[in-house]
Amino acid sequence: MRTALFVTCLNDTLFPGTGKATVKLLRRLGIEVEFPTAQSCCGQMHYNTGYRAETAKLARHFVEVFGAYDRIIVPSASCGGLPSEAYAIAAESVGDHGLLRDVHALAPRVYELTRFLTDTVGVEEVGAYFPHRVTYHPTCHSLRASALGDRPYRLLQAVKGIDFVELPAQEECCGFGGTFSVKNGAVSGAMNGDKARHVLETGAHVLVAVDNSCLMNIGGRLAKDGHTVRPLHLVEILARTEEDGPLDGVPVAGIEVVR
Numbered sequence: 407m408r409t410a411l412f413v414t415c416l417n418d419t420l421f422p423g424t425g426k427a428t429v430k431l432l433r434r435l436g437i438e439v440e441f442p443t444a445q446s447c448c449g450q451m452h453y454n455t456g457y458r459a460e461t462a463k464l465a466r467h468f469v470e471v472f473g474a475y476d477r478i479i480v481p482s483a484s485c486g487g488l489p490s491e492a493y494a495i496a497a498e499s500v501g502d503h504g505l506l507r508d509v510h511a512l513a514p515r516v517y518e519l520t521r522f523l524t525d526t527v528g529v530e531e532v533g534a535y536f537p538h539r540v541t542y543h544p545t546c547h548s549l550r551a552s553a554l555g556d557r558p559y560r561l562l563q564a565v566k567g568i569d570f571v572e573l574p575a576q577e578e579c580c581g582f583g584g585t586f587s588v589k590n591g592a593v594s595g596a597m598n599g600d601k602a603r604h605v606l607e608t609g610a611h612v613l614v615a616v617d618n619s620c621l622m623n624i625g626g627r628l629a630k631d632g633h634t635v636r637p638l639h640l641v642e643i644l645a646r647t648e649e650d651g652p653l654d655g656v657p658v659a660g661i662e663v664v665r
Contacts (some may be wrong), residue, residue: 435594449468462500468512523644
């Protein structure tokens with residue numbers, strides 16, 4: 407069974423550690439993964455901005471790159487949900503019935519990472535070790551488009567050494583929304599400020615999510631305000647083991663830090 411990694415352009419460009427951690431974790435679980443180098447943007451920005459024809463072009467490219475694979479793993483609820491959420495609509499909008507057929511065939515083979523781990527591989531305890539206080543932000547796409555439910559929570563709570571703290575008002579949007587944060591900066595900034603405040607209320611040293619776009623947004627606000635909470639993709643926790651030890655520069659859970 408051939409398995410491919412769709413790393414997403416954001417991860418590939420700004421957060422390469424997420425892609426590396428995904429490969430490391432999957433290999434530890436006995437899953438060999440390929441990386442098709444011709445992959446490109448999924449079309450999320452184009453689709454959200456109303457450019458259906460451009461989205462259809464990127465959907466066709468996605469099908470051409472990944473069509474031969476049995477499973478396509480995506481460390482992003484946002485980009486991972488787009489083939490099921492948008493590609494058929496884009497294909498219909500341009501009248502491309504061949505693309506529509508191909509999209510319907512391929513979309514069920516695209517898996518957001520946490521869903522793949524819990525539902526397909528059938529694991530929650532993946533041998534991870536992370537002795538830090540952590541809170542989790544469920545991104546809008548993870549709640550809605552990808553409908554991940556409690557899968558990320560179950561994976562986190564099975565991590566050895568973790569001190570997991572629930573995030574207040576966790577289902578509220580962080581204000582990113584892709585182009586929304588550009589077009590509606592004042593509203594987005596207010597929403598992001600609320601989210602950052604809730605993160606600080608937990609006392610967590612690490613903020614986790616399954617979308618680096620939202621982590622970039624919240625983490626940027628926290629850093630701008632002088633806070634040291636570390637944003638980290640969930641897979642970068644799951645990939646760590648006791649051999650890796652604690653994360654550098656982050657307080658260890660249960661150990662009081664003298665300032």
